[in-house]
Amino acid sequence: MKKPSPYLTFAGTIPFIACAIFITMGIDAIRILGTTAHVLSVYGLVIASFMAGAHWGNHLALADDNTWAIKIPIFSNIIALGLWLGFLSLSTVGFIRLLVVGFIGLLIIDYNLQQAQIISHVYFKVRKYVTVIVVLALIISAVQL
Template structure:
């Protein structure tokens, strides 16, 4: 993977890490911080369906992958619409873990790219889930 890909991936963690800290030290109101956090989380979760959309189209798959590519966006939107508090944070966290597992077993990337991608995604997802936990206890 290109260094730029990795830099952008890790830069995407900035809001996940900074918002709980800003709330904890009192620079951001807890409720507004929570709202900004879950909105950002939902947007980023939606992003992860895109790689499956591309993979399904590029590899001319007619199986479940094309349909599953829409799930992160739908789950994120429905979660924002109908959930709140720790339930919303929990569903978003579990969705990140679920799409990571799906990535690992379904994506048809070259083996070395898939290994690098999965390694990076595991690191990113770990930080994201921990940030959700931290936000739940703020």
């Protein structure tokens, strides 16, 4: 049986795409959930934090003498805490722009992890495509707000 992770990873883009479409159509709020921009911001923060947590998990399996055993927890914490502080302090558009930077930063980390053979080429390929989708949805949303 194939692992469901690639399918779930791509499915995770649906809220980003939906929010971008809603914002472009002028749908300012989603019933029960709140404003579309806030829903997008919170979902982006959750997913970016989840990705940083996945990096943290990768570092736990590395030998102490592997340079990535030190780099990964530092980079993942900087990104997660930076996004959290940005969520608390920036305007919605400013935070969505910061999410773009955060997701690109997470992808750069994954590229380096793939080069170091810590993550598989197949996993990185999925991450690359998903990041492109997410970043485009965030940029479209930020331009429309």
